[in-house]
Amino acid sequence: MSRPKGKYAWTVTVGEKGQIVIPKQAREVFGIKPGDNLILLGDEERGLAIPPKSEITKFISAVFETEQDK
Incomplete structure (x- = not known):
C-alpha cells in the first residue's frame, strides 16, 4: 500500500517531562528549525494537531482582517 x-x-514518544521530539523527516518536510515556535492545537474528540506555521499565519490574518483591509 503506497x-x-x-x-x-x-x-x-512522550518523555518524562511531557516533551516530544519531532522526527527529522518531519522537521525537514515542514522547515522546522531549532528555536522555532509552534502552535499545538487540541480537540478532545479529534486529537492534537501541529499545523504548518504558514497556514496559521494565513488563518490569523483572516481572523483579524476587516472590511477596510480588503
Whole structure:
C-alpha cells in the first residue's frame, strides 16, 4: 500500500517531562528549525494537531482582517 502524495505519519514518544521530539523527516518536510515556535492545537474528540506555521499565519490574518483591509 503506497501513501498518498503529500501525506505523512510519524510516531513520537512522550518523555518524562511531557516533551516530544519531532522526527527529522518531519522537521525537514515542514522547515522546522531549532528555536522555532509552534502552535499545538487540541480537540478532545479529534486529537492534537501541529499545523504548518504558514497556514496559521494565513488563518490569523483572516481572523483579524476587516472590511477596510480588503
